[in-house]
Amino acid sequence: MTAAKTILEVEGLHKSFGDNTILKGVSLTLKEGEIKVLIGPSGGGKSTLLQCINCLVTPESGTISLHGNTVNLENKKELYQLRQRVGMIFQEFNLFDHLTALENVTIALRKVKNFSKVSAEKRARLELEQVGLGDKTDLYPAQLSGGQKQRVAIARTLAMDPEVLLLDEPTSALDPELVGEVIAVIKALAAKGMTMIMATHQISLISGLAQNVLFMENGVIAEQGSPKELLGAGKQTRTQGFCDRLSDLGEGGS
Amino acid sequence: MYASFAVIIDSFPYLIQGAFITAGIVVCAMLFGLVLGVCIAIGIIYGPRPLRYLLNLYLWIFRGVPVLVLLFLFYFGLLTYLGLNLSAFASVAIVLGLTTAAYQANIFKGAILSLPRGQFLAASSLGMSDIQAIKSILLPQALRMSIPAWSNEYSIILKDSALAFVIGAPEIMARTQFIASRTYQHLPLYITAGIIYFVLTWLGVRLLLQLEKSVRIPGYSDHGTNP
Ligand SMILES: Nc1ncnc2c1ncn2[C@@H]1O[C@H](COP(=O)(O)OP(=O)(O)OP(=O)(O)O)[C@@H](O)[C@H]1O
Ligand SMILES: [Mg+2]
Numbered sequence: 471m472t473a474a475k476t477i478l479e480v481e482g483l484h485k486s487f488g489d490n491t492i493l494k495g496v497s498l499t500l501k502e503g504e505i506k507v508l509i510g511p512s513g514g515g516k517s518t519l520l521q522c523i524n525c526l527v528t529p530e531s532g533t534i535s536l537h538g539n540t541v542n543l544e545n546k547k548e549l550y551q552l553r554q555r556v557g558m559i560f561q562e563f564n565l566f567d568h569l570t571a572l573e574n575v576t577i578a579l580r581k582v583k584n585f586s587k588v589s590a591e592k593r594a595r596l597e598l599e600q601v602g603l604g605d606k607t608d609l610y611p612a613q614l615s616g617g618q619k620q621r622v623a624i625a626r627t628l629a630m631d632p633e634v635l636l637l638d639e640p641t642s643a644l645d646p647e648l649v650g651e652v653i654a655v656i657k658a659l660a661a662k663g664m665t666m667i668m669a670t671h672q673i674s675l676i677s678g679l680a681q682n683v684l685f686m687e688n689g690v691i692a693e694q695g696s697p698k699e700l701l702g703a704g705k706q707t708r709t710q711g712f713c714d715r716l717s718d719l720g721e722g723g724s
Numbered sequence: 725m726y727a728s729f730a731v732i733i734d735s736f737p738y739l740i741q742g743a744f745i746t747a748g749i750v751v752c753a754m755l756f757g758l759v760l761g762v763c764i765a766i767g768i769i770y771g772p773r774p775l776r777y778l779l780n781l782y783l784w785i786f787r788g789v790p791v792l793v794l795l796f797l798f799y800f801g802l803l804t805y806l807g808l809n810l811s812a813f814a815s816v817a818i819v820l821g822l823t824t825a826a827y828q829a830n831i832f833k834g835a836i837l838s839l840p841r842g843q844f845l846a847a848s849s850l851g852m853s854d855i856q857a858i859k860s861i862l863l864p865q866a867l868r869m870s871i872p873a874w875s876n877e878y879s880i881i882l883k884d885s886a887l888a889f890v891i892g893a894p895e896i897m898a899r900t901q902f903i904a905s906r907t908y909q910h911l912p913l914y915i916t917a918g919i920i921y922f923v924l925t926w927l928g929v930r931l932l933l934q935l936e937k938s939v940r941i942p943g944y945s946d947h948g949t950n951p
Binding site for chain 2: 521526546551557558560562563565567581610612613623630
């Protein structure tokens with residue numbers, strides 16, 4: 471097997487809000503089909519890192535490269551292009567409240583990719599069926615459960631054909647009984663070879679899903695490695711210590 | 725008593741024509757104010773600093789100076805100074821439009837800022853430009869939320885439009901005053917004018933309530949929150 475190509479390369483990201491430095495030089499590379507899980511204490515900068523990667527938050531310094539091409543963050547066109555190719559799933563779903571599930575998926579296809587109404591709807595129905603919501607296309611976000619909302623959000627992002635998916639605690643805002651349906655969708659994506667970085671507090675997800683674990687603390691990636699290296703029996707890593715503390719609290723999403 | 729009725733009946737068609745002119749002024753002013761108000765609100769929220777200062781200054785002026793002063797300033801002052809000729813109708817519509825734009829800008833600004841920031845982030849994350857996100861995601865929701873406040877503003881502008889009589893726009897008030905000065909039937913005439921204003925207010929507010937209901941997002945309660 472040949473080594474997989476590098477899709478995304480992030481180098482030396484710095485970000486502060488006022489005097490508060492959140493990211494202190496974060497670098498990572500993501501290969502095609504690779505899945506990295508991002509864990510770490512609350513406030514450690516996981517969300518900020520993910521939002522910097524597709525420039526929802528502009529980093530002060532550092533570079534982001536897709537397929538070896540460094541994105542010029544000053545150029546709006548390149549910025550919009552980057553965001554289109556790097557999809558984002560939010561903890562709070564962030565569905566467009568005034569649009570049906572179907573319209574939530576079609577709107578960016580229409581506005582950004584200039585799809586016709588017919589082809590956008592066709593594509594949207596396909597994506598919604600993929601996440602098991604083929605029968606909910608005409609419902610509004612307020613009429614959906616949390617798990618359904620998150621699945622619409624996933625369909626909405628996938629419809630743009632992203633090459634990388636960033637997931638920011640996709641199950642943390644869900645009632646425990648709804649977590650499973652979203653996890654199932656994420657696992658199906660992993661099986662199809664989707665490249666992902668997922669921030670999570672759910673340690674049980676790591677072993678089954680991640681090839682690589684990033685442990686983030688105080689604005690840097692403090693440890694990284696395979697789940698075995700960091701969480702294998704008898705390992706005395708900080709990641710292990712953090713996970714033990716989480717488990718003591720009952721394996722909870724925050 | 726009989727004379728009063730006779731005057732009302734005789735002058736009723738004339739007054740109703742005035743009602744149409746009043747309605748015309750108000751509709752023009754409100755729509756002008758809507759477009760300008762949305763632009764000002766967006767400029768204040770997303771614009772660069774100098775533009776924000778300029779727009780805030782605009783809000784202060786148009787909220788701080790009485791409409792009557794602005795109307796005289798525009799009609800007798802500015803138009804004469806510039807050597808322009810504009811009808812009283814157009815002048816009133818413009819001045820009321822500029823005034824209500826200031827108030828409407830505040831309504832829209834509040835509505836846009838009250839929307840969860842996440843939806844804008846989500847739109848951006850899909851590759852939408854800021855303008856696309858504002859147009860397709862924020863405005864449709866902000867405008868829906870603004871309808872009750874907008875309906876309030878409508879009733880205020882409707883009543884302010886009576887000031888148009890001072891520059892001779894042939895609306896309800898001017899016509900009422902004209903007939904009253906000739907017939908001396910002030911009491912019944914002004915009661916009639918009052919009733920016409922009341923009916924116009926009621927009609928407009930009802931219509932906007934209907935609009936609010938018809939565009940309400942399914943699944944949301946009256947207050948725009950999850951049931
Ligand atoms: N827009 C902002 N303005 C100011 N400070 C911010 C902003 N966004 C995040 N922060 C701060 O940055 C720090 C890191 O936040 P971030 O959300 O990235 O952490 P996190 O690792 O995702 O935490 P959690 O596990 O709770 O989601 C926090 O202290 C937060 O207060
Ligand atoms: Mg977070």
